[in-house]
Amino acid sequence: MAKDDKGEGQTGGIQSLDAALRLLGAMMEHRGPVSLSELARECRMPPSKVHRYLASFQRAGLVEQAGRSGKYDLGPGAVTLGLSALARHDFVNRASDALPDLCTESGLTALLSVWGNQGATVIRWERAASPTVTSMGLGTTLPLLNSATGRAFLAWAPQAPLQAIRAAEIRGARKNPAIAPDLAPTERDLEKLVGTIRAQGYASVEGKFIPGLVAIAAPILDWQGEAQAVVTLIGTDPGVVQPGSEAVARLVAFCKELSFAPMTLADAK
């Protein structure tokens, strides 16, 4: 195959693994199932090569073949791997463990989300007894502007990844005003919205994402003051979004508890 280019200054590694991971990356960029030949074209690999790699991935459960369409997609093993990686960050574990308590104490449905996959992704949720909705499962990607969760990320998440997404969603919202009817998503309005959210310490939304529902969301902050995750409470009573409400108090306390707290001098040993 005449690999003439020696431009690779990379230190040791496995070339076949690099190719395999390039393949995985390509699969990730697609939102859904991809055909083998399409992958081959994108990665500039012969189909036979792609086929063999996919066979190995498939054995490990990282990819799977969707139905009988023959197309390939990321599989459950990838989820396991990702959640395992996520679990290394202890705030995820602590928040997951405490989520049921928050749910029962508040009587509301509680969600734990992290930023990933170009959106706020729900990784854990605890349903309340009261009649809320379903169809909001794990892995749901919440909209940035019209969900309390998304807004909390907008206000507290790392800038870099959000800038682009934000811009994209603003364009989308402008084209489709039904998505954000009462929000004129100019840069100025966004700044104002973010300012308001940060000032009051939590984000809220009434019936935007799902009519009839209200939600409040607060961030779990790391040592840099950026949102590592967002906790959301969903209910039906409009009262819960009010600044003084018990639900707000509980939510904010919960997140503060889990957020990074600078060491006090008294702790010095």
Added chain:
Amino acid sequence: MAKDDKGEGQTGGIQSLDAALRLLGAMMEHRGPVSLSELARECRMPPSKVHRYLASFQRAGLVEQAGRSGKYDLGPGAVTLGLSALARHDFVNRASDALPDLCTESGLTALLSVWGNQGATVIRWERAASPTVTSMGLGTTLPLLNSATGRAFLAWAPQAPLQAIRAAEIRGARKNPAIAPDLAPTERDLEKLVGTIRAQGYASVEGKFIPGLVAIAAPILDWQGEAQAVVTLIGTDPGVVQPGSEAVARLVAFCKELSFAPMTLADAK
């Protein structure tokens, strides 16, 4: 290198990739960072090999070196990958697509339900060729105790939300014994019922909700082990509810196929 084991019956694939994925699997099992040599020992690989593989993984962001301790850990790329995969696993859609197959193969009417609106709600159904049923349309809310579907949710759905609903329905059933004529819905009986259902892997009902009809139901589980949806088969022949029946086998296999399955780590010894 004298690979004596010919135990590999596996079809085509990349051996080095298999080794790499075995490595990833080993890293997954550790809760935190691992040293290179430790990995090498566990996977029975020479350290140099492990080092080269890790270099490739690191370049892709799948693993990273924790601080300057030199230990390796799963990295942000793994999280991204997992979240991307998580978003694709829309159980409801996948089940919807596959439902017609289940229907034709089993010759029975198939139902797909999710939890919502204080009950098991039918969101998709596929009628069997034989003209049995029924007046059951989309959006029908099935009773919790007297339908196979409801019972499956009872057995596998998240505890917290169901406790209340369950209690409410018990009260209702007591007031209206026609709904649950042969079931004394005490807490003890409920526990026993749930235990039986979980033990046999599916819920069944004979002629309770609709006289003359029998039904079996099994859950589609997410990675939390909770029922995201329930698939139900309805027929007239009492034989289908028997544990060994073909219908039961098909149903359970169907749900298992759609349920979340963790990553398999190939331990070819």
Added chain:
DNA sequence: AGATTGTTTTCCATATTATGCAATGCTTTT
């Protein structure tokens, strides 16, 4: 129908690429 195009999958000879070992730095322990 049959023909045609586009897939996915298997086979095989070749040499590219991964391999294990040994040697080298590098850090931590005795």
Added chain:
DNA sequence: AAAAGCATTGCATAATATGGAAAACAATCT
């Protein structure tokens, strides 16, 4: 200081991945 453990790099060998061709399979058009 010496020793032990670990991470990293070089090297010759052969084991392994490679691309092309062709077989199996599916879908679309004439």
